[in-house]
Amino acid sequence: MLINLTDVFTSEGKERxxxxxxxxxxxxxxxxxxxxxxxxxxxxxxxxIGKERVLMEAEMRMVLDIPCDRCLKIVKEPVEIHVAxxxxxxxxxxxxxxQDEQEFMHGYELDAEEFVNxxxxxxxxxxxxxxxxxxxxxxxxxxxxxxxxxxxxxxVPDPRMAAIKDIFNGNKEV
Ligand SMILES: [Zn+2]
Ligand SMILES: [Zn+2]
Numbered sequence: 001m002l003i004n005l006t007d008v009f010t011s012e013g014k015e016r017x018x019x020x021x022x023x024x025x026x027x028x029x030x031x032x033x034x035x036x037x038x039x040x041x042x043x044x045x046x047x048x049i050g051k052e053r054v055l056m057e058a059e060m061r062m063v064l065d066i067p068c069d070r071c072l073k074i075v076k077e078p079v080e081i082h083v084a085x086x087x088x089x090x091x092x093x094x095x096x097x098x099q100d101e102q103e104f105m106h107g108y109e110l111d112a113e114e115f116v117n118x119x120x121x122x123x124x125x126x127x128x129x130x131x132x133x134x135x136x137x138x139x140x141x142x143x144x145x146x147x148x149x150x151x152x153x154x155x156v157p158d159p160r161m162a163a164i165k166d167i168f169n170g171n172k173e174v
Pocket of ligand 1: 068069070071072073129130131134135136
C-alpha cells in the first residue's frame with residue numbers, strides 16, 4: 001500500500017484523491033489481536049500547499065471486535081480515523097528540528113497501511129466494557145455474572161463478623 005506522492009510534493013496546487021482498502025483482517029496490539037469486523041475504504045485527499053509541502057486529509061472507519069475488560073464478551077467497538085495533517089518530504093523532514101516522526105513516510109512514498117496502524121493505536125479505546133456495570137465473570141467457575149449468580153461461595157468472611165454471628169446464633173438457640 002505504498003502511494004508515491006512525488007507529483008503532489010512537486011507540482012504547485014496539485015490535488016489528488018485516493019480511495020483504497022486497508023487489507024489486514026485483524027489488528028495486533030501488544031499481545032492482543034483484534035478482529036476487524038467491518039471497515040470502510042481508506043480515503044486520502046492530498047493537496048499541495050507550497051513547495052515540498054502536502055496536506056493530507058484521511059478518513060476511515062472500522063469496527064473492531066474487542067473483548068470486554070471484565071467478562072471477555074466480544075464488544076463491537078467503532079474506531080474512526082479522521083485526520084488532517086501536513087506531510088513532510090524527505091527534504092523538509094531533514095530540516096525540521098522537532099523531528100516529529102512520520103514513520104509511514106518513506107521518501108516520497110506514503111505507506112497507507114502503516115499510517116492506518118498508527119491511527120488505530122491512537123484511537124483504540126484503552127478500556128472496553130460490554131456495558132458500564134458489567135459484573136464480570138466468577139473467579140472460581142468462570143460463570144458470566146451478568147446472567148445471574150453462579151452459587152459459588154465468593155464471600156470472604158471477616159473473622160470479627162463471624163464471631164458476632166456465632167454469638168447471635170448461640171443466643172437464638174437458647
Ligand atoms: Zn462485560
Ligand atoms: Zn462461580
